[in-house]
Amino acid sequence: MEDILFGGEMMFSILFLIGLLIGSVSYVITYIxxxxxxNVKRSIAVTVVGVISLIVSMVVIGGFEGMPFGVMSAGIILMAIVFFLIGKIGFLRKTVILGLVVYALIYAAYIDYNQVNYWIDDKTVQDQDGNILAHLHNIETDTSIKGFKVFTIMEGQKEIALSLGEKMAGNRIEVTDVENKEGQTEVHIRTTYNQSEEKNPYILVGLDNEESEIVVIDTDGTVYEELK
Structure with missing residues (x-):
């Protein structure tokens, strides 16, 4: 379960980090x-920025879509509290800001190294490799096919054809994240019911700089097997 949640935890960590940076920058801007x-007024100003972001997340946007602003708000408000507590200590304040900037750069470099370039291929385009077209035909005619198959396309890049099977008819597939982790490429997806007419829902995902082992995981915990 820990591995399944890794993608979501990574996203929230990045958003929280962005909030910390926004809070730090907001504090520095007050010197203008x-x-x-x-220091109290500077901290209040940062708090106001965090509260505005929180209101946007809960009232203006709302729901799941507003969660990123909510996570960033937590980071901003935390920095307001930190600067309120240590704001009068000049050297310590500068150390905190510098430490956050350095941490952000290192963390961003780590994320960039582990992220995989991916794209979603259009199902209506009929210029795919013959093997892919044959597999898609099998998926559409045999709705019991569930799992993913990996194809090698141009310049050695890979393409995944993932099908959900007839029990998931009427669902759509969305890729939420693709990352390299511990020698394997994890493709995180989310399935939602949208009354699709596909009897065997499927998606085509192109991958670049992937690992030799590929794992496809749904947010509900389903791990799809590779079709041989």
């Missing part, structure tokens, strides 16, 4: 309006 402003 005057060095005589008290």
């Amino acid at each position: 309006y005057g060095k005589e402003i008290s």
